[in-house]
Amino acid sequence: MAYSAAMKAAIGALRPMLETHGLGMQSPEFAKHGEHKPAQDAPLVFVACSGGRDSLALAACARTVCSAWGLRCGALIVDHHVQDGSEEVARQAAQSCNALGLEPVMVINVDVHDDGQGLEAAARTARYAALVKTAKLWRASAVLLAHTKNDQAETVLIDLIRAAGTDAFAGMSDEQLIDGVLFLRPFLTISRAQTTQICEDAELRYWDDPTNGDAIPTDTALPRDYPLRSRIRHDLVPYLSAFAGCDIVERLASVTQIVRRDVSALQEEAERACAQTVEFESGIPAAEQQVKLFANIDARALAQYSEAIRYRVIAQTLAQCGLQFAARHVSAVDRLVSQWHGQGKVSLPSKYSAKRKAHVIRICEDVSHANRRCAKSNRS
Ligand SMILES: Nc1ncnc2c1ncn2[C@@H]1O[C@H](COP(=O)(O)OP(=O)(O)OP(=O)(O)O)[C@@H](O)[C@H]1O
Numbered sequence: 485m486a487y488s489a490a491m492k493a494a495i496g497a498l499r500p501m502l503e504t505h506g507l508g509m510q511s512p513e514f515a516k517h518g519e520h521k522p523a524q525d526a527p528l529v530f531v532a533c534s535g536g537r538d539s540l541a542l543a544a545c546a547r548t549v550c551s552a553w554g555l556r557c558g559a560l561i562v563d564h565h566v567q568d569g570s571e572e573v574a575r576q577a578a579q580s581c582n583a584l585g586l587e588p589v590m591v592i593n594v595d596v597h598d599d600g601q602g603l604e605a606a607a608r609t610a611r612y613a614a615l616v617k618t619a620k621l622w623r624a625s626a627v628l629l630a631h632t633k634n635d636q637a638e639t640v641l642i643d644l645i646r647a648a649g650t651d652a653f654a655g656m657s658d659e660q661l662i663d664g665v666l667f668l669r670p671f672l673t674i675s676r677a678q679t680t681q682i683c684e685d686a687e688l689r690y691w692d693d694p695t696n697g698d699a700i701p702t703d704t705a706l707p708r709d710y711p712l713r714s715r716i717r718h719d720l721v722p723y724l725s726a727f728a729g730c731d732i733v734e735r736l737a738s739v740t741q742i743v744r745r746d747v748s749a750l751q752e753e754a755e756r757a758c759a760q761t762v763e764f765e766s767g768i769p770a771a772e773q774q775v776k777l778f779a780n781i782d783a784r785a786l787a788q789y790s791e792a793i794r795y796r797v798i799a800q801t802l803a804q805c806g807l808q809f810a811a812r813h814v815s816a817v818d819r820l821v822s823q824w825h826g827q828g829k830v831s832l833p834s835k836y837s838a839k840r841k842a843h844v845i846r847i848c849e850d851v852s853h854a855n856r857r858c859a860k861s862n863r864s
Pocket residue numbers: 531532533534535536537538539540560561562563564611628629630631635693
């Protein structure tokens with residue numbers, strides 16, 4: 485395999501991230517250069533591979549690093565069956581991963597149900613569920629995702645368009661625990677041009693998703709029915725770069741690194757505040773329905789915190805109750821905390837509402853407020 489500058493940069497990004505998570509060299513005997521056969525019970529790292537340039541480049545780099553350090557390295561390819569020819573794309577991706585020497589290489593078929601969130605979001609939900617399930621089954625130490633610096637910049641712009649608040653500038657995290665499975669994004673400092681170069685150097689045949697709009701000339705705007713991410717990549721990013729006279733991907737990606745530090749400090753404080761002021765309890769499940777979570781917020785205790793922390797605690801609480809809420813719901817609940825004058829309940833999505841009685845704000849289904857006995861809190 486050719487060790488181009490792009491490959492060296494990508495491996496340089498991957499190695500410290502694996503080491504940070506205890507996935508470094510498995511034995512001093514692996515200090516010698518070259519490939520080493522991992523022990524049967526060596527930690528297993530999976531690459532989530534779509535067959536695109538980014539994840540095939542990651543597969544090549546991960547296989548190189550893992551075989552040098554005595555780690556096992558496999559690939560998970562999810563076939564969503566939502567596009568024509570997806571079986572062939574998955575088959576080709578599996579073939580490339582096998583040829584690179586990854587093992588095991590698995591194609592996972594998923595059913596995508598669009599319950600109103602949109603096909604793209606439904607596919608993502610199904611994909612992560614499949615990755616989590618398989619990673620657990622194989623007791624994998626980590627699943628690597630190939631989001632690049634370009635994906636990061638596009639994510640910031642998408643979130644800004646959707647008015648996601650401060651966290652929009654933080655972009656994606658380079659590590660994330662989902663249902664107990666560690667997901668790592670080692671390529672957030674690597675560009676799409678670099679992953680393309682790695683694939684070309686290694687003669688890896690990658691697939692370009694037609695909805696990315698790569699086939700449409702750069703001077704023609706993508707039709708509005710293309711995914712937002714594709715339109716941002718194809719139209720907005722080049723426009724912003726030309727407008728600002730700089731590489732806007734580079735700028736946005738470096739902003740995320742700065743903001744992530746601040747956001748994680750705020751988030752840690754919010755989690756502490758949440759532990760001190762919110763209690764969750766299970767609602768009574770209707771037949772065959774999932775148990776719903778209700779919450780009791782100690783409004784007097786929460787009022788001691790700054791607005792920034794209060795908003796995070798409330799947002800976190802609503803999210804944990806499984807609600808798809810908007811910013812206006814958070815500020816309305818906050819008014820029960822910070823501008824309390826005996827006002828009525830705040831209506832929330834999914835037939836939930838928030839109602840304050842004495843110093844306790846109870847968040848539950850509307851019908852359950854009626855059954856509310858005096859909400860107890862062990863704090864006064
Ligand atoms: N079908 C899939 N199977 C397994 N992993 C996937 C799949 N789709 C996406 N991923 C993982 O999620 C990452 C981000 O997905 P996204 O759809 O944003 O990227 P992509 O354009 O498909 O990236 P790539 O160029 O690697 O294919 C991918 O790089 C890959 O690691």
